[in-house]
Amino acid sequence: MTGxxxxxxxxxxxxxxxxxxxxVRDALAGQPHLLAALAVFAEAVRAGGGGPVADMGCGPGHVTAxxxxxxxxxxxxxxxxxMVGVARRDHPGLRFEAGSMTDPQLAGAPxxxxxxxxxxxxxxxxxVPGILAGFGRPLRPGAPLLLGFHAGEGARPKTEGYGGHPMQIHVYRRVPERVAGWLRGAGFAVEAQWLLDPDEQRPSAVLFARAAAPRP
Ligand SMILES: C[S@@+](CC[C@H](N)C(=O)[O-])C[C@H]1O[C@@H](n2cnc3c(N)ncnc32)[C@H](O)[C@@H]1O
Known part of the structure; x- marks a missing residue:
């Protein structure tokens, strides 16, 4: 770890x-509930008049595509x-940029x-709360935010992955209500909460929220 x-x-x-x-290239294909959440999100974007949509932490870009x-x-x-290089190579017609989600200017606006x-x-x-507040800033009032994450509790260090490659990261699981609370604190209205695979060892959560009007 670098600190x-x-x-x-x-x-x-x-x-x-x-x-x-x-x-992950074909991972979405076997995930009907995730596909449904993405479809609801896409419909909400279209119904709100469209405009650019940022996939923050897009990885290789398969969900962007x-x-x-x-x-x-x-x-x-x-x-x-x-990751940005792989995304550009695999999805040559799309735009991918390198940068951290902690930079509120990054995504551009609106x-x-x-x-x-x-x-x-x-x-x-x-x-996380500061990042969520940053996510809210470039969004038009009422625009949708979709979060997917590991549901549960606790953090664990991950020292290798994806075929034994060395990694030095932590993996966090979160109770959806806690994330919903952070979203409300960042000015979002939470509209839907999906809990996927609740009977499995590794459940997932998806939260759908909308940006509030900017604070004065
Ligand atoms: C588990 S992967 C998820 C990738 C992709 N969204 C997907 O669904 O497969 C986490 C991704 O978040 C990116 N990431 C981690 N910290 C980030 C940060 N501060 N800003 C932007 N991206 C970040 C990583 O580089 C990685 O691509």
Missing amino acids: DWIDDNRISYDTVAEAYAEQ HLRGLGVDAFGVDVSPA LGGLLSWWSLVNVPDDA
């Missing part, structure tokens, strides 16, 4: 970018330049929606 979680994430995901992309297929003007941002799909799972708890 800086952003550097740890960047270095680790740079190391596994190719292997990660290989593993899926949203494009649903008619959303999606682009991706990731802290790992190697946005018609924002997605964080399993990209807060390596972010420490104390950084």
Whole structure:
């Protein structure tokens, strides 16, 4: 570990970018509930008048591309330049930028929606409320935010992954109500909460929220 979680994430995901992309390339196909959540999100973006949608922590860009297929003007941002390179290579028509989700200027404004799909799972708890507040700033009032993450409790260090590559990150599981509370504190109205695979060892959660009017 470098002592800086952003550097740890960047270095680790740079190391596994190719292997990660290989593993998730077709992952959505077997996930009807995730596909349904993405479809609801895409419909909300379209109903709100469209506009650019940021996929923050986009990894290899397969979800960005899926949203494009649903008619959303999606682009991706990731802290790992190697992930961005894989995303650009695999989805040459789409826009991908390197940068950290902690930078509120990064996404540009105004946005018609924002997605964080399993990209807060390596972010420490104390950084999440500030990041969510930053997500709210470029969003048009009423624009949708979709978060996907590991449900549950606790954090564990991950020292290798995706075929045995070295990694130095933490993986966080979170109770959906806690994340919903953070969203409300960041000015979002929470509209839906899905708990997926509640009977399995590793449940997932998806939260759908909307940006409030900007605070004076
Ligand atoms: C578990 S992967 C999820 C990738 C993709 N969204 C997906 O669903 O497969 C976590 C991603 O978040 C990115 N990430 C971690 N910290 C970040 C940060 N501070 N800013 C932007 N991206 C970050 C990592 O580089 C990695 O690509």
